[in-house]
Amino acid sequence: MREGWGLQGQAPQSKGHISQAVKGESRRWTNIPFLQNVLNNQQFLAGTVDTQFIDENPELFQLRPAQNRAQKLLHYLGHVMVNGPTTPIPVKASPSPTDPIVPAVPIGPPPAGFRDILLREGPEGFARAVRNHEGLLLMDTTFRDAHQSLLATRVRTHDLKKIAPYVAHNFSKLFSMENWGGATFDVAMRFLYECPWRRLQELRELIPNIPFQMLLRGANAVGYTNYPDNVVFKFCEVAKENGMDVFRVFDSLNYLPNMLLGMEAAGSAGGVVEAAISYTGDVSDPSRTKYSLQYYMGLAEELVRAGTHILCIKDMAGLLKPTACTMLVSSLRDRFPDLPLHIHTHDTSGAGVAAMLACAQAGADVVDVAADSMSGMTSQPSMGALVACTRGTPLDTEVPMERVFDYSEYWEGARGLYAAFDCTATMKSGNSDVYENEIPGGQYTNLHFQAHSMGLGSKFKEVKKAYVEANQMLGDLIKVTPSSKIVGDLAQFMVQNGLSRAEAEAQAEELSFPRSVVEFLQGYIGVPHGGFPEPFRSKVLKDLPRVEGRPGASLPPLDLQALEKELVDRHGEEVTPEDVLSAAMYPDVFAHFKDFTATFGPLDSLNTRLFLQGPRIAEEFEVELERGKTLHIKALAVSDLNRAGQRQVFFELNGQLRSILVKDTQAMKEMHFHPKALKDVKGQIGAPMPGKVIDIKVAAGARVTKGQPLCVLSAMKMETVVTSPMEGTVRKVHVTKDMTLEGDDLILEIE
Secondary structure: OOOOOOOOOOOOOHHHOOOOEEOOOOOOEEOHHHHHHHHOOHHHHOOOOOOOHHHHOHHHHOOOOOOOHHHHHHHHHHHHHHHOOOOOOOOOOOOOOOOOOOOOOOOOOOOOOHHHHHHHHHHHHHHHHHHHOOOOEEEEOHHHHHHHHHOOOOOOHHHHHHHHHHHHHHOOOOOEEEEEEOOHHHHHHHOOOOOHHHHHHHHHHHOOOOOEEEEEOHHHOOOOOOOOHHHHHHHHHHHHHOOOOEEEEOOOOOOHHHHHHHHHHHHHOOOEEEEEEEOOOOOOOOOOOOOOHHHHHHHHHHHHHOOOOEEEEEOOOOOOOHHHHHHHHHHHHHHOOOOOEEEEOOOOOOOHHHHHHHHHHHOOOEEEEEOHHHOOOOOOOEHHHHHHHHOOOOOOOOOOHHHHHHHHHHHHHHHHOOHHHOHHHOOOOOOOOHHHHOOOHHHHHHHHHHHHHOOOHHHHHHHHHHHHHHHHHOOOOOOOOOHHHHHHHHHHHHHHOOOOHHHHHHOOOOOOOEHHHHHHHHOOOOOOOOOOOOOHHHHHHOOOOOOOOOHHHHOOOOOHHHHHHHHHHHHOOOOOHHHHHHHHHOHHHHHHHHHHHHHHOOOOOOOHHHHHHOOOOOOEEEEEEEOOEEEEEEEEEEOOOOOOOEEEEEEEEOOEEEEEEEEOHHHHHHHOOOOEOOOOOOOEEEOOOOEEEEEEOOOOOOEEOOOOEEEEEEEOOEEEEEEOOOOEEEEEEOOOOOOEEOOOEEEEEEO
8 A cells, every 4th residue: 555545545645735625515625536536547447556656647636626516406495495486487386296207218229210321321311311211200399399389498408318218219210309499598598597508418328319400590590689600600510519410490581591591500510401491371372472382482492502401391380281281392392302391380270280191191201290298289290190190001100109108108297397387277279360370389388478477477368469460560470489579579568568559550659669679670680571561660760770681791700719718707617619609699698597507506416396396394305416426305494584584494414404594585575665657757667567677778867868778678588678758867767787677667767
């Protein structure tokens, strides 16, 4: 034994090395991190050490700083026990007490799938294999669009990982799995406090054989606005490196310059490019002339000419009727006999299965489905229904029905954990009124969620009617994120303020429209088919600048290296290329995510029930931080409120008593009464909607002109700029940044 090693396993102090380190989950100084490094050293494990072992391996003294994860988790659990869920809850419903049943998975690697063809033959060879495949291929949306549509995008990586190995072993015949992009990127950080890149990495490790597919919003990437071109290109490059395979590229206005930018970015990264034409209107109705069959065929020609590997029709609201399916798909198949066709729809009206069967019979190669218990209504058509209806026919999917049943059973249990976000709280069945309001399936539950947060939950029927009027005011748009969000923001604004279409148009010069509406009219997301609505646009914009052509073309490249340095300076830790891109697209959301996880630690080890509602008093549970490191926790008690507005939460952690002081935010709110703006008092400016103050543009004593921005409010990703209705001097500002307001709360006074 080397000199200096004592009976207690203490590391030597020679050659200036400091052996003290912070023990993994406490504040005591010990040699445990050093010993962990020794036990993980390959030379030590091989038994080939000699007396020079420590001198020749200085990395043994590169001791990891304490993560203090146990204390942070207790802090989080205590916070939830006192203040409720950290993610906004639209309806009062508790997670199911029953854990989902995870079906058994055989030992060994999963069978080969279409990803093996992609890795072997590249995107072009992959596309040929898809086109030459006998039978109908399926894309499973359960990991992305299905839960975005049904559960407000709230499904956590924790629950996706549980079922992932089963999918790899039993659904190798799938064309792809959609598991990333769309709203999942934003929601993962904003509401679930998890890294979207980490989700992709972990799922790729568990499912190596099935192609992964993501939704890329063209020049918007996975955001709601245009980004500099270099950000979009770098995003696609890093996504491909992390395991993404197929990039479904679309633009919310079918604006070709934006789509071509996204296609080029995905293609240059080495991905499969699936250009998607967003569908609205009804090609089988001769009276609907704006979005005709000729319109879609012309757009398809442009995308094929640009080199797409696969052509997709993206029916985001479920408007495709069987007759329209036959007309559109057969026309595309006749025109492009060698090009794979992929059809996406939602089942909001209840006609989704019939529509997808019609598409398959007309020549589509791939259609989108979801696990049975995650299908229907605003989600995709049922996987089991398509498998059963094509079984024994030339369109046979070769997907085993019994595996579909087990898969659905898991998701039925998992869905119960997210009861508070389930669209069935207000929507008990499909609804054919989608043919009128044209609300995308992926937006429906989020729109309902927003309505609740703004106090409009009881007026959701009015919101849907206003959605129709808002769409017409904006010129009858293609409606998919972010254009659908713009229409939804305007609709909720109209209902919140009791405005009809005629009133909104008449008062357009005075109203403080949501920022998304103003920026759309400025041209920040592109040019809509048929142009901008006039005179509404000119009334709203007045002297505001307008963007001509593709918005991203005028944006200077973002200095990603400078951004990385800025992030390191702020967060004081290793910053990955993935972090830089998250911050580039969602700077405020990413900053809050990093601050939150620095306080509460990574929460992926908590099951969803604990994550959402915390433990019950006297409940005992285990949390596995990593393999071989499990915490045994028991929630003991919550104290009364102290004078500082705090409560003490008591736990037993691995047999030891721990307590956490938590500020009771609800009690603090009750101690503070914010004044309301009196509508009959000129100069009192009230909040037009509930929300958080994210920016204050003026101070007391400032001179303001009519229409000048005063402050910016944010509620559920919708920002509204409050402008001055008059000229005058700011007498008093009644709000501060980050303050949460209710509708009509007094913001400031002008005299």
